[in-house]
Amino acid sequence: MRFVQIVLLAIILTFVALNNKSLYAQDNGALGAGIVLGSPMGPNVKYWVNPHAAIDFGLGFEDDFTIYSDFLWHEWKLFPQPAKGKLAGYLGLGLRYQDKKRDDEFGFRTVAGAAYWIASAPIEVFLELAPVFQVAPDTDTDFDAGIGLRYYFTGL
DSSP: OHHHHHHHHHHHHHHHHHTOTTSOOOTTOSEEEEEEEEESOEEEEEEEEETTEEEEEEEEESSSEEEEEEEEEEETTSSOOOSSSEEEEEEEEEEEEEEOSSOEEEEEEEEEEEEEEOTTSSEEEEEEEEEEEEEESSOEEEEEEEEEEEEEETTO
C-alpha cells in the first residue's frame, strides 16, 4: 500500500508542475522524456522550473522496482561551450524508493552529472552518478549511475 501512495503523490506533483504556466521552459521545451541505461534502468522525465533548475522523475525495472525523483541545479558555465549545442554540469538532491524482495528501502540521492543538448534536435544526452544514503529499513549506502537520452516536447 505504501508504494501506491508514493506513486500517486508523484503523479499529482507532476501534474501540478505541468499545469503551472509560470514555470520556465528551456529553448527546446520544458518537458523532456526518455530512458536511462544503468542503475536504475528505465523511463525518466525532466521538467524545468527555471533557467538553472529542474525536477526529474524516474522508474527502474531491474531486479527490483525503483522510483526516484531529484531536484537538479544546472551550471551553464562549468564547461567550455561546444561550437554547436549546449553543455551543462549539474548537482542534485532527491529521494529513492526500492521495492526489495525482503525489505523495502528508502534513501536520499545526491546527484552529479553532465548534460549535452544537441543543436539540431530537441534531444538531451546525459551522464549522472548518484550516491544513495539509505535510511530505511536500516542505514546503508548504495550507488546509482546511468547514461540517458531525453526528447523535449516543444510547445508545452
